[in-house]
Amino acid sequence: MPPQGPLPELDLAFSVDAALPEALLSAGGDLTDPEAGSSRWHLRLLAWLEQLGPELPPDLRAAAYSLGLALVTDAEIAALNQDWREKAGPTDVLAFAAQDAPCEGTPPMPLPAPQSGQGLAEEAGTLELGDIVISVETAGRQARDHGHELEQELLFLASHGLLHLLGWDHPDDDALTVMLARQDALLAAPVQPG
Numbered sequence: 790m791p792p793q794g795p796l797p798e799l800d801l802a803f804s805v806d807a808a809l810p811e812a813l814l815s816a817g818g819d820l821t822d823p824e825a826g827s828s829r830w831h832l833r834l835l836a837w838l839e840q841l842g843p844e845l846p847p848d849l850r851a852a853a854y855s856l857g858l859a860l861v862t863d864a865e866i867a868a869l870n871q872d873w874r875e876k877a878g879p880t881d882v883l884a885f886a887a888q889d890a891p892c893e894g895t896p897p898m899p900l901p902a903p904q905s906g907q908g909l910a911e912e913a914g915t916l917e918l919g920d921i922v923i924s925v926e927t928a929g930r931q932a933r934d935h936g937h938e939l940e941q942e943l944l945f946l947a948s949h950g951l952l953h954l955l956g957w958d959h960p961d962d963d964a965l966t967v968m969l970a971r972q973d974a975l976l977a978a979p980v981q982p983g
Contacts, residue, residue: 797842798853799835800915803827806861806925813929816939821860821925830858833944836980837951849888849955851916856954858947859922866924881927882946884953887919921950948972 805814805823819825838854863879870880923946925939932942949972959965 797835797838797851798915799831799838800853800855801827801831801834802855802857803830804857804859806859806865808862808864809860809925813925813939816929817860817925817943818940820940820943826860830947832980833947834858834951836978837948837975840975840978841951841955845955849916851914853915854918855915856918856951857920858950859920860925860943861922863924863926866922866927869922879924879927881924881931882950883922884950885920885922886954886956887917888954888956918951918954921947921954923947923950944976945972948975951975 803823803826805821805826809821814821819829834856842850866883867877867879869883870876870878873883873885874880923943925943928942928946929939932939935942949968952968952971952975957968957971959968
């Protein structure tokens with residue numbers, strides 16, 4: 790969809806777990822680089838937010854967004870998966886939506902620790918979306934199983950997580966098919982350098 794109005798702003802808290810194997814970090818290219826990755830993810834997420842903007846409900850439309858993206862190990866995501874979903878073992882991506890109504894008895898949403906020069910936006914008008922956590926180790930296995938590069942798998946998982954932050958869900962096969970089609974459209978759209 791063509792952009793409607795000014796581009797949104799994005800405050801991105803990006804982190805890469807230092808315990809990730811060097812081979813995986815290398816295979817992920819700029820997306821898994823603690824320095825270059827922030828800019829690359831920022832451009833991609835901003836393009837997706839711009840593309841999704843016209844179809845968002847009014848309470849999710851904002852001039853500025855804030856979200857966290859953490860690339861972690863299987864051990865880290867397994868701990869989150871157990872704490873939040875009561876499921877043992879690692880998963881590929883978890884999304885912690887800040888705009889969802891909190892469930893009774895759940896622990897507070899985990900937020901990534903701000904890195905130097907970064908932080909969660911506090912200006913008026915900035916909408917906190919939440920956090921996307923991706924296991925790079927699981928993504929690496931899935932990329933190999935699907936016969937594509939790690940970078941493609943990371944983008945697929947991040948688009949899935951972003952849609953969850955924006956209220957998309959897939960409680961059944963039909964909803965999953967629709968959500969996957971929307972992800973394909975996000976991934977196919979060109980990203981304009983800022």
